[in-house]
Amino acid sequence: MTARKGLLERLREGPVIGDGGFVFQLEKRGYVKAGPWTPEASVTHTDAVRSLHRDFLRAGSDVMQAFTFYATEDKLVNRGNKAGETIGVDKINRASSKLAREVAAEGDALTLGGISQCPSYLSGMSKDDVKAEYRKQIKVFVEEEMDFLLCEYFEHIEEMEWAIETCKETDKVVAASMCIGPEGDMHGVSAAECAVRMARAGADVVGVNCHFDPFVSLEALKKMKEGLEAAGLKPFLMCQPLAYHTPDAGKQGFIDLPEFPFGLEARICTRWDMHKYAREAYELGVRYIGGCCGFEPYHIRAVAEELAKERGRFPPGSDMHDAWGKGLEMHTKPWVRARANREYWEKLMPASGRPYCSSMSCPDNWGVTQGDSVLKQQATSTSSEEIAKLKAMQDQKKA
Numbered sequence: 001m002t003a004r005k006g007l008l009e010r011l012r013e014g015p016v017i018g019d020g021g022f023v024f025q026l027e028k029r030g031y032v033k034a035g036p037w038t039p040e041a042s043v044t045h046t047d048a049v050r051s052l053h054r055d056f057l058r059a060g061s062d063v064m065q066a067f068t069f070y071a072t073e074d075k076l077v078n079r080g081n082k083a084g085e086t087i088g089v090d091k092i093n094r095a096s097s098k099l100a101r102e103v104a105a106e107g108d109a110l111t112l113g114g115i116s117q118c119p120s121y122l123s124g125m126s127k128d129d130v131k132a133e134y135r136k137q138i139k140v141f142v143e144e145e146m147d148f149l150l151c152e153y154f155e156h157i158e159e160m161e162w163a164i165e166t167c168k169e170t171d172k173v174v175a176a177s178m179c180i181g182p183e184g185d186m187h188g189v190s191a192a193e194c195a196v197r198m199a200r201a202g203a204d205v206v207g208v209n210c211h212f213d214p215f216v217s218l219e220a221l222k223k224m225k226e227g228l229e230a231a232g233l234k235p236f237l238m239c240q241p242l243a244y245h246t247p248d249a250g251k252q253g254f255i256d257l258p259e260f261p262f263g264l265e266a267r268i269c270t271r272w273d274m275h276k277y278a279r280e281a282y283e284l285g286v287r288y289i290g291g292c293c294g295f296e297p298y299h300i301r302a303v304a305e306e307l308a309k310e311r312g313r314f315p316p317g318s319d320m321h322d323a324w325g326k327g328l329e330m331h332t333k334p335w336v337r338a339r340a341n342r343e344y345w346e347k348l349m350p351a352s353g354r355p356y357c358s359s360m361s362c363p364d365n366w367g368v369t370q371g372d373s374v375l376k377q378q379a380t381s382t383s384s385e386e387i388a389k390l391k392a393m394q395d396q397k398k399a
């Protein structure tokens, strides 16, 4: 039996396809709460998490990323989140790792343990203490034999460096992606410099995830690539963008858009947008190509179909999807049959269907987020009055 190929070997051979958005998808299905966005569903609703992994595997994902987003201790208890007390870091990370491993074995996928930024960093927690938070997660990933590690969704390069350093205490391959766009991190560090610092901290794969659409994210990747080349560094590049169009977003990305997080639907990318994304990413030299919030299995399938030649295979889910809509030739209506071709779908400009819907909205532009301790000092009485009013309204509704 030949040994299973690891991430770096696969990346050298061709594109590796990541998965899509877990917290966003599971929130819509009723298993994650928007706000804390924590992954306790791996313990409380294992079937929901397992089945989303399976959907991504079928769509062509080469990586089953354990559902451990925001699963640090400080985040699980932050602002009254009960998951920390009732379940805890160890149990969530372990259950998530097992689910990823179980589904990965149903295909030839790799398993991945991920860590993400923690609220304590923003509140000024020391480097050692922040690292200790991460160590609790990483310990589980090592014990559960995840194939590699990922530091994802960091908006400050300094915290990212601490996270990478902590991952490097193991002998696992480390990938790192920041939730930044072409304008760089929240402390004014450019995208190019962020990439160089991630690589110097020891990441084998560097790039961006979340916060911006595929095309804005690739702009950031371009800058990262230039910076890395100038510094003589050669890590692999990764991109896992949103599946929402964000041409109007500011530095904080989609978090600042008025539609975040409950009204983003009009911005969803089509599968055809994802063909374009996959091709452009590949041509830029990005080899780890996946998605983040809003990215559903059909988006990943489109990436896998676009790169089928490079990968030498179509994903299992293509059984039910002929390239460029060819299946529409079997439709009953002639004008729909006429759409069974690439040209039609590549040229389509989808309408929003909302008469007064503008193409751009005006972001909040809050600027840099501060830690909870700072926000508490700034909180005004109006906001607590407002909260009390809302609560009363809710109680009235219930009664």
Ligand code: CBH
Binding pocket: 020, 021, 022, 023, 024, 037, 065, 069, 153, 210, 255, 292, 293
């Ligand atoms: O769940 C996932 O898919 C993770 N791999 C990445 C999640 S990025 C989450 C963004 C929401 C964060 C917030 O509002 O604080």
Ligand code: ZN
Binding pocket: 021, 209, 210, 211, 292, 293
């Ligand atoms: Zn995301």
